[in-house]
Amino acid sequence: MTTNAILAAEDVKAMPVPRTSAPVASPAAASKTSDDTHDDTRWTAVLARDAARDGEFVFAVSTTGVYCRPSCAARRPRRENVKFFTTPEQAERAGYRACLRCRPKSASGNSLSDGVKAICRYIEQHLDEPLTLDRLGKEFHQSPFHLQRRFKAILGITPREYADSCRLRLLKRNLQAGDSVTRAMYDAGYSSSSRLYERTASQLGMTPDKYRRGAIAATIRYTCADSPLGRMLVAATERGICAIQFARTDDELIEGLKREFPFATRKSDDAGLRAWVDMLLQHMQGRELASSLPLDIRATAFQRRVWAHLQSIPFGQTESYSRVARAIRRPSAVRAVARACATNPVAVAIPCHRVVREDGTMGGYRWGIERKKQLLEMEQRT
Ligand SMILES: [Zn+2]
Known part of the structure; x- marks a missing residue:
């Protein structure tokens, strides 16, 4: 089971659709000047073998017919033989081959967004701490400036805005589950200041108190089954498994579920949860747990x-x-x-x-x- 399973479903959905950073249209003359400046900074990055800009563009060398990522260790070509492309595909359409040394294809597209995904995961796991760009830069070995720029190019928002949206999402879920406002805010990583309370209220469109009262009680389905460790309860929301508990009797298990989710509507569903029960039982006997076991758990x-x-x-x-x-x-x-x-x-x-x-x-x-x-x-x- 991978670490992703814990965060998987909703966080993947939470990723905004990547935006391509198309330059703003401008009159030909003006755009030529700005393209030139653009190419100048790209050339500076190539000379510096700036790995932070890998994935942003590739450079192609007319004398060799090969294109590279900015950090390629190969000898630098002469400036007049170099052309820049935003993606490897564009370079290939223009007739260039990928460099075997720096493998520019593996450095763009996927690995760029993988890098940003890693930053997202890090932010999600540190919502209760100050997340400055400096700190993210150190953690991911990039300059704070480049980190922010790449993050924004892919997701369309800054790391700070992403952290805000994660906190708000958590807060909503905690309030829906019936937590007290103080507890819900604390668990979502908000520090308890009145300024934050007000800002949150404006993001929710109402005060957290009112939001909590209006939240519709979630439905939780559950089943009890025999296991090598006694009776086992598996309960799930529509998003995934929210509780796996052991006890001697079903009464104990159901009491525990009530205590844990006092505001939920609880519904027994043996058939619907059978597959997950079987997977868990097999796992206890030594079978690898499929990473697809979806979890829906609240956590700080x-x-x-x-x-x-x-x-x-x-x-x-x-x-x-x-x-x-x-x-x-x-x-x-x-x-x-x-x-x-x-x-x-x-x-x-x-x-x-x-x-x-x-x-x-x-x-x-x-x-x-x-x-x-x-x-x-x-x-x-x-
Ligand atoms: Zn290369």
Whole structure:
């Protein structure tokens, strides 16, 4: 199961359609001058082998018939033999071949938007921290200026605007689920200032309070089934699985679901959820979990970061709480990591059972230490 699964469905949908950055039409004379300046900065980037501009354009060399990305390590051609193209396809239509050294085709299009996707994922996981361009630049080894420009060229908005939209989306979901306004705002990464409250109100078109009251209760379907760890409940919204819990009896499970989603309409649906139950049972017996298992879980940015990391721990292996804290670059947050594990709403799908104490002993488990032990033994046998 990939880390993407946790964020997948809605975040992919949340990506605005890429916009091509077409230059503004202008009279021929003026546009010629501006194109020349454009080419001058491109040539400067080529001379500097500026990797930050890979993917923005390619340069083609008339004497060799080859085109390269700006950072190509090959010897620089003479300026008069160089032509610039925005995409590899354009260079190829003009009769040039891709350089075998810098492989400009793999550097444009997909990998450019992959880079921007990585920045989006990073922003989503750090909504509760100040996200300056400087910080993003350091994290992704780009100048803040270029990072912002490339981000905007692909998504049409700045990283800051993207972070704002993520927070608003989270806030709406938390309010719909019936959280208190304070809690909903905190979990969505807002700092609690009245200025922010007002700005949020204008983005929502009403106060968060009113939004919460008006939100229609979501429907949650659930089923209970036998598992090697006792009775198992799987519950889902229309977006994906929102709870996987264990208990001794169905009554306990359904009580727990009520407590967790007091405002939802709950509906039993054994047939509709059968396929996911089977996948989870097979996974407990050692079958790889399909990455397509959709999750719809609410989380603070910090929980999201911890849970995404847990999904990267291989089947049958364990990590200590402090190692997880180091992996998410919050080495002093060991207790918070333990809390995030203890509040995991989806057992097995987010394998919090693979986190143990430094000395190798079990540590806690939301569904009881015996179940954790049994799960780990089952995994280590296969
Ligand atoms: Zn090259």
